[in-house]
Amino acid sequence: MLPIVTYTIRVEMQALSIKNLTKTYANGVEALKGIDFTVEPGDFYALLGPNGAGKTTAIGIVTSLVSKSGGKVEIFGHDIDTDLEAAKSCIGLVPQELNMNLFDTVLNIVVNQAGYYGIERRVAMQRAKIYLGELRLWDRRNDVARNLSGGMKRRLMIARALIHEPKLLILDEPTAGVDIEIRRSMWNFLKQTNEAGTTIILTTHYLEEAESLCRHVAIIDEGRIIEDASMSAILRKLQREIFVLSLRDPIHAAPDLKGLETTLRDEFELEVAMSAGDDLNSLFDKLSDVGITVLSLRNKTNRLEELFMGLVAGKPAASA
């Protein structure tokens, strides 16, 4: 008798798959009009859109805080209609609004959350030390949450979301109202978390944050996905960019650079508008020809913001 050989084909499932997702609230507001998108495992995915676009509703449905009207949601292959418990186990959520017991201690908040995911207290305490330590809250573990600063409360929500070590971390405007120093330390922490293998979905109004952290972007507006591509692909769609050049020596009039639009901001700063296809080498050659030395350059506005405004507000991209 011939031996039976079995082959196992491992199909890499998506971290999140959303198909034709709709939501109409009881008051008749149609928040989602059939959105589709997928997030690959390990991705750092930005979900952007103006206020009221449907981002928080979509996240609410994925995390079971909002009931969907129609469509299908799968988290690491677990359908929320048929396998909700397993789907929920995969997710950690940092919501937009504070949703913790402000009268409870930092440690209790994190350890209780672990308990809700079936993690014994002994293990939860060990993990709490790690995550509260990484987010610089361990020294405040016995303080009640209401005594923390706004930035600390945000970091506490991140620690709480990570305590059960989810495969998919969803952050709904995690850095809103946080000062720049803490924001950047949170970015570093989130980058490390993503590099360690956690898939992250981020919604934010700070487009610099999305551009800095995310590899994939979806833009949602009025309940529909209007853009869904990799960050590099989406940024290549910019038709025009404006650079601000810092000059070594003062100039008193904008130079005439053939084919480029220039504006003098002040005697040490020059704006140059470049179209897609123009290269920076030719710009520097032209500047050298007229005797201008550039010390540094930067984008006048965030590139993603330019594109976002073009897509959402119907404004032409990079209309400065």
Added chain:
Amino acid sequence: MNLRTNWVGFKTIVRKEVIRVVRIWVQTIVPPAITMTLYFIIFGNLIGRRIGLMDGFQYMQYIAPGLIMMSVITNSYGNVVSSFFGAKFGKHVEEMVISPMSNATIIMGHVAGGVIRGLMVGSVVTVIALTFTDLSVHHPLITFSMVVLASMVFALLGFVNAVFAKKFDDISIIPTFILTPLTYLGGVFYSISLLPEFWQKVSLGNPILYMVNAFRYGILGTSDISIGYAYLIVGFFVAGLFTLNLVLLNRGIGIRE
């Protein structure tokens, strides 16, 4: 359903609830102790001496089981309604809603918390009662099982209230307009045999009457109603209210948009 996840989740909710009760003991334990002391002094001692015997017992002895039961049920109710509504109001109910714990576990955890507070307050009131009168438990099993079941009924009722409540006023409506009148008319202070026949029949529609009388039977060995019937009614309420809560949570009422 993952039993381990739910068991750890259940223990976490119970632990959280007990810590809450103990942390705010001035709000949870002291007020019922003061109220019940006043009941014993005024109704039991001052007025009770003029009333004489009730069903063959001194009036103080007669009302003691009812007062203990009254403190248990009001505190079981109050604990669950304030805790779960507080969690909704502060949005930290979301911590549980997004977790893989089943809705049944969420209900059972809060009910257990309510029962524990009810029993804690009931124990304090029993100690107070013992400073005023002698009590010897005739049927310990009936006494304990009935106080736990009655506590469960009102903890479950408190959960229903919390699910529907949208503002803090909503959590005081049922205690004020339903719970307190039913408790006072539930045979805590009198035997229904004192009532005219019509009102005796009306009293039989009050579930608290069965709980108070079965508990009194456990302690004093006297009751206005059949004990078996009391268990049947209380059991029916436990099962019915648990099912109702489960249906409400499964439909997302009060916890999901």
